[in-house]
Amino acid sequence: MKAIVTVMLKDGVLDPQGKAIRHALDGLGFADVGEVRVGKVIELDLLEADPLKAREKAEMMARRLLANMVIEQFDVVFR
């Protein structure tokens, strides 16, 4: 099954990449854009067939490698 892990900066953590995108969009004429936040998405093909175990594993991967839990939060969905 395919796990989609989305990693975003926690609320309150400054996002300079988002600010840069907002500025660039403004320069392209897209004026009515408020806040922009940027994150990562990691698609994992898991061989695990049990949905509960697959979620547990994906969350462990996110905590141990994919996200920096000090400044980032993550979310796992399956497809």
Add this chain to the structure above:
Amino acid sequence: MKAIVTVMLKDGVLDPQGKAIRHALDGLGFADVGEVRVGKVIELDLLEADPLKAREKAEMMARRLLANMVIEQFDVVFR
């Protein structure tokens, strides 16, 4: 409204970052992981209230700035 733009490499385009993550997961003992693909997610706060116009604008932003249409594909959802 909040537009979530997900940008992934097109199928067939090599993803060295995904390969590196797969290798690192393997090193951490997560052996049963198949392919790993990495992409970006950009959350945009749009002031546009009309859903159709908001989608049109978000897609134009993705094509003009957020995605490199030669090697990447994108997808927009609203939340």
